Amino acid sequence: xxxxxxxxxxxxxxxxxxxxxxxxxxxxxxxxxxxxxxxxxxxxxxxxxxxxxxxxxxxxxxxxxxxxxxxxxxxxxxxxxxxxxxxxxxxxxxxxxxxxxxxxxxxxxxxxxxxxxxx
Amino acid sequence: xxxxxxxxxxxxxxxxxxxxxxxxxxxxxxxxxxxxxxxxxxxxxxxxxxxxxxxxxxxxxxxxxxxxxxxxxxxxxxxxxxxxxxxxxxxxxxxxxxxxxxxxxxxxxxx
Numbered sequence: 001x002x003x004x005x006x007x008x009x010x011x012x013x014x015x016x017x018x019x020x021x022x023x024x025x026x027x028x029x030x031x032x033x034x035x036x037x038x039x040x041x042x043x044x045x046x047x048x049x050x051x052x053x054x055x056x057x058x059x060x061x062x063x064x065x066x067x068x069x070x071x072x073x074x075x076x077x078x079x080x081x082x083x084x085x086x087x088x089x090x091x092x093x094x095x096x097x098x099x100x101x102x103x104x105x106x107x108x109x110x111x112x113x114x115x116x117x118x119x
Numbered sequence: 120x121x122x123x124x125x126x127x128x129x130x131x132x133x134x135x136x137x138x139x140x141x142x143x144x145x146x147x148x149x150x151x152x153x154x155x156x157x158x159x160x161x162x163x164x165x166x167x168x169x170x171x172x173x174x175x176x177x178x179x180x181x182x183x184x185x186x187x188x189x190x191x192x193x194x195x196x197x198x199x200x201x202x203x204x205x206x207x208x209x210x211x212x213x214x215x216x217x218x219x220x221x222x223x224x225x226x227x228x229x230x
Contacts, residue, residue, distance in 0.1 A: 033217070045219070091163075093162070106151060109165070111162050
């Protein structure tokens with residue numbers, strides 16, 4: 001158990017509907033990442049936060065996607081007007097870069113993912 | 120554009136043998152490289168990290184090498200076991216840039 005939790009684990013929705021996923025990172029981790037993974041591919045970066053600030057978004061991220069981390073703890077990822085191409089596993093990860101004394105500041109701890117199916 | 124290639128989609132080996140997985144990259148100068156394991160339906164789990172100035176890293180039965188001239192990393196699992204069957208992902212990180220993952224290699228260790 002990595003300590004990162006995601007909810008829901010599975011979501012089936014109809015095309016055109018909005019969906020929202022939640023990620024709870026490991027409590028002391030100040031960085032939180034969202035990835036998307038399709039079958040046979042590695043995780044693809046979407047966006048990341050340091051505390052509550054969204055520092056980077058993928059150029060591939062459609063305007064229909066938005067993410068928040070209002071208090072620097074949990075995060076939500078919303079997809080508006082879902083399309084069949086949005087069907088994928090959405091992964092959340094957290095890390096704590098900390099100080100140079102950290103055992104591995106670059107390791108990312110992944111949650112179990114939310115599998116989205118758009119029909 | 121940046122490209123990461125993992126040598127094969129699938130690799131089958133006999134139990135007890137050494138599995139060797141390859142990660143090649145182009146148009147990239149990573150500060151470090153990471154290897155993750157992913158089981159079906161689960162998120163990736165960190166295994167090893169190697170920095171650009173390191174040639175080799177070991178952890179129990181795992182060994183990673185990093186050749187920045189060849190732009191290649193090799194990931195070895197010695198004395199492989201059926202429990203090592205999983206997808207192994209390599210991931211590159213520049214300096215303050217997000218991780219970029221390869222597609223992964225699905226390893227099957229046959230008893």
